[in-house]
Amino acid sequence: MLQNSQENRTNLSELGEFGLIDHLTANFKPKLKSTVKAIGDDAAVLDFENKHTVVSTDLLIEGVHFDLAYMPLKHLGYKAVMVNLSDIYAMNATATQVTVSIAVSNRFPVEALEELYSGIELAAKIYNVDVVGGDTTSSTSGLLISVTALGVAEAEDIVYRSGAKPNDLLVVTGDLGAAYMGLQVLEREKEVFKANPNSQPDLDQYTYLIERQLKPEARKDIPPLLKELDVKPTSMIDISDGLSSEIIHLCKNSKVGANLFEEKIPLDPALISVCEEFEIDSTMVTLSGGEDYELLFTISQNDYDKIKGNPNLTVIGHMTAENEGMHLITRANQKLPLIARGWNSMNKEEN
């Protein structure tokens, strides 16, 4: 799982800045009608006709957001795009274009950047977005990726964080916590590898968790699913920092409270099993772990029948009046206040 750095090495200086950009983006042919001009001018030109434009941006920094000891560069490129597309889908919009800037130190050969860009290219292909620009520069240390994603939506379809009402149902897509526990497994294996570089880990039982960490998928399917179900959420956010933080964001922006029911939080069986192995509370993991890139949204109770039984969607609670506060209702029917990093701090560093 660790990278092999003994392969072909072409120094970045052999290509130079302009050569490098041309080389890395040679495969990036625009495919969308809205992309009038992609890479190769002072700016990209886009035609969204009469629709609204949606824009989001995120930085990923080596040593803060990722560790190249277990994050293959191709996955990193893929993930950098996913993190940003997730924000576009959280507006109930269609992602259309990304710009990707990287800063990189000389320790990376051209082949490493090709790997990184192959992940970006794969993500762009699968998610049907065009790479329309970016910047490539040297860094004094490490690798940094800055992605800006653009999307498009009819004005009336856009969903903000601010529209939730008391009694609305709180709904989440997919299952939670797996990406965080995937990271714990990878961190443990890194320590094992350091102690004994010849050890051959058997990670089969952790495949799902590790994939959720290394190759997350943004929920491109949800905005069209909601359209098909004829449901417009009253508020929506993506889950990047853990369920607890995101519920608090929806509540604060919408000026409501919330009750989250512990027993309703969707967990994959692999997550339950690894939490037992690590002796860590699975609810705490979902509340504070983060990097799920699922969507969290609220709907009117009148729409409940439309989503009932959909395997992608789970009702995990409901909104309340603002003065009732934000709470987790435990399996034991205890009512605990939700705090920004979960009801029990995991001492996770801010990132």
Next chain:
Amino acid sequence: MLQNSQENRTNLSELGEFGLIDHLTANFKPKLKSTVKAIGDDAAVLDFENKHTVVSTDLLIEGVHFDLAYMPLKHLGYKAVMVNLSDIYAMNATATQVTVSIAVSNRFPVEALEELYSGIELAAKIYNVDVVGGDTTSSTSGLLISVTALGVAEAEDIVYRSGAKPNDLLVVTGDLGAAYMGLQVLEREKEVFKANPNSQPDLDQYTYLIERQLKPEARKDIPPLLKELDVKPTSMIDISDGLSSEIIHLCKNSKVGANLFEEKIPLDPALISVCEEFEIDSTMVTLSGGEDYELLFTISQNDYDKIKGNPNLTVIGHMTAENEGMHLITRANQKLPLIARGWNSMNKEEN
């Protein structure tokens, strides 16, 4: 001129990630009609009606693009915005929004970031753009700024790098070379300061050059001026890497050649005087120096009368057939090939 780091210091950790973003962007109230939703959701929402959207992005990295020994943080924030707006104006578009992401190490107190953001805010105010998003994160070393700029234009007004024709006139705005020589003056003073921290430099005669380096202004005025003069350039680019590189970009994208006349290149008297002092050729400085953030464009000869005598615009050459190549015609009437970093390498690092 060096920063005083003895002032109030509030550690970044005292605010935390969310607190920091809220704190730094508290003054950023959107003012444009096209900004539907600015900071505070998963993504910004913009309404460009039926116009085309223009997008550009740039990274600025400590130790590569700037040196905090002589770059005040407020100026750095201002410059980071300018660098990106310049790309939007180079499309003959109106800049409307920016996103600003920063990665910062713990050595910067909150007050330093306030300075940085005050420069961003000032630039946004003067250039009439809204700050609509961004990301703030920790870095393992130094300061990094990633800006994405958005703009808007009617489809028929957009000017690419690719439309120049043989016999078109080559026109530049303002004067060239000052930012590069401003940097040389600052580098020299830094060495003097290192040798004797009590020296009091008299930089009055270099004020213009230093301002061009530390506080460049993007040419917001040029797209409306061209409209007023009823001139649509056939091609356009902004001058960030030196005149030589930019002429080559226009030629390659337009499949034409060019003759640049040394005697026509606009120079400020302060530039001429400092080049004499540093014993450096002023033409070489304009060809290879960079960071001018002026606009370089081509127009049909039929439009010459419309721009003739305008103090903002100087005709410096003309385009030729592609097979005639790209040349500098010297004052001595020598014909020298233009190369990417000037006709005589300045050994400037790629950035």
